[in-house]
Amino acid sequence: MFHLRKVSRDVARVAVKTRRLSSAPERSLVDLSVDKEGIAIVQMQRAPVNSLNIELMRTICDSVSDLEKDKCKGMILTSASPNIFSAGMDLMELHNPDMKRLEEFSKSMFDLVLKLFGSKIVTTAAIDGYSGAGACVVALALDYRSMTAGKARIGLNDTAVGIPPAKWVADLMTRTMGQRNTELALTSSFMFPAERALQVGLVDEVAKDKEDAVERCKKFIKLYDNILPAVRTHTKLSLRQDFIVEFEKNREQYLKDFMNTITNPAFQNGLDIYISSLKQKKVKAAA
Ligand SMILES: CCCC/C=C/CC(=O)SCCNC(=O)CCNC(=O)[C@H](O)C(C)(C)COP(=O)(O)OP(=O)(O)OC[C@H]1O[C@@H](n2cnc3c(N)ncnc32)[C@H](O)[C@@H]1OP(=O)(O)O
Numbered sequence: 210m211f212h213l214r215k216v217s218r219d220v221a222r223v224a225v226k227t228r229r230l231s232s233a234p235e236r237s238l239v240d241l242s243v244d245k246e247g248i249a250i251v252q253m254q255r256a257p258v259n260s261l262n263i264e265l266m267r268t269i270c271d272s273v274s275d276l277e278k279d280k281c282k283g284m285i286l287t288s289a290s291p292n293i294f295s296a297g298m299d300l301m302e303l304h305n306p307d308m309k310r311l312e313e314f315s316k317s318m319f320d321l322v323l324k325l326f327g328s329k330i331v332t333t334a335a336i337d338g339y340s341g342a343g344a345c346v347v348a349l350a351l352d353y354r355s356m357t358a359g360k361a362r363i364g365l366n367d368t369a370v371g372i373p374p375a376k377w378v379a380d381l382m383t384r385t386m387g388q389r390n391t392e393l394a395l396t397s398s399f400m401f402p403a404e405r406a407l408q409v410g411l412v413d414e415v416a417k418d419k420e421d422a423v424e425r426c427k428k429f430i431k432l433y434d435n436i437l438p439a440v441r442t443h444t445k446l447s448l449r450q451d452f453i454v455e456f457e458k459n460r461e462q463y464l465k466d467f468m469n470t471i472t473n474p475a476f477q478n479g480l481d482i483y484i485s486s487l488k489q490k491k492v493k494a495a496a
Pocket residue numbers: 257258260293295296297298299300301318322339341342343344346347366367370372378487488490491
C-alpha cells in the first residue's frame with residue numbers, strides 16, 4: 210500500500226526565487242519562469258500565432274526536460290499572444306516541404322507529444338484563445354486544461370485541413386472524451402467553445418480570463434501537494450503505458466503515413482487554397 214504524506218519536494222533549486230530562463234537565444238520561442246512554489250509557466254511566444262514549427266516544438270520539449278530535471282512541481286503551458294493559444298502545426302512546414310525538414314518536423318512533433326504525455330511532472334495548459342489541430346493534440350497530451358470562455362475555440366480540425374487524423378491522434382482524444390464525442394469531433398472538425406469543450410471533457414474547467422485560467426492550473430497542480438511525486442508519476446505512467454508502447458511500436462509507420470499525406474499532390478493543392486484563404490481573410494478584414 211502507498212503511504213500518502215505531506216512531502217517537502219526538492220524544489221529548492223528551482224523555487225528559491227522566480228527564475229527566468231528566456232535570456233538564452235535558443236529559449237526565445239518560449240518564456241520560462243518558475244515561481245517560489247516550484248510551478249513553471251512555459252509561455253509560447255512565437256508571434257503572431259504560435260504556429261508549431263520544429264524550433265518551437267523542440268524548445269517546449271527541452272523546457273519540459275529541464276523542468277523535470279529540476280524536479281519542478283508542475284508546469285502551465287500558455288501563450289503570450291492575445292486570443293491565440295496556438296494555430297497548430299506551422300502550415301509553412303507542410304507546404305511544399307523539403308523532405309529532410311519534413312522528416313525532422315514529424316519527429317519533433319512525435320517527440321513533443323510523447324514528452325508531454327509521459328512527463329514526470331504535472332502538466333497543464335491555460336488556453337486563452339484559438340487552439341486548433343496540432344495545438345489541440347498538444348493540449349490533449351497534458352494532464353489538465355483550463356480554457357477561457359468567450360471567443361476561444363479548441364478542436365481537432367485536421368479533416369478541414371485535409372489531414373485524416375492518425376490513429377494515435379484519435380486514441381489520444383478518445384482517452385479524454387470517449388469514443389462517441391471523438392468520432393463526432395474528428396469527422397466534423399468542430400471547434401468547441403469552452404463551455405461545449407467542458408461538456409464533452411475536452412477541457413477540465415472554464416475560466417473567465419487568462420489570469421483565472423492560470424490560477425486554475427496552479428490549483429490543479431497543488432492538488433498533488435499531499436501525494437509523493439514518485440507515486441503520482443508511477444501511477445500516471447502505468448495508466449498511460451499502453452499508449453506510449455503502442456506509439457513507439459508504430460512510430461515508423463506513423464512517420465511514413467504522415468509524410469505520405471503531406472506530400473500527396475491533392476493535399477498540397479488543398480493547402481495552397483487553404484493558405485490563400487487565410488491571406489484573403491486578412492486582406493478582406495483590412496479593406
Ligand atoms: C500532432 C499533429 C497531428 C495533427 C496535425 C495537425 C495539423 C495542423 O495542425 S495544421 C494547422 C491547423 N491550423 C489551422 O487551420 C489554423 C489556421 N489559422 C487560423 O484559423 C487563424 O489564422 C487563427 C484563428 C489562428 C488566427 O486568426 P487571426 O485573424 O488572429 O490571424 P490571421 O491573420 O489569420 O493569421 C496571422 C498570420 O499567421 C498565419 N498563420 C495562421 N495560422 C497559421 C499556421 N497554422 N501556420 C502558419 N501560419 C499561420 C496567417 O497566414 C497570417 O500570416 P500573414 O501575417 O503572413 O498573412
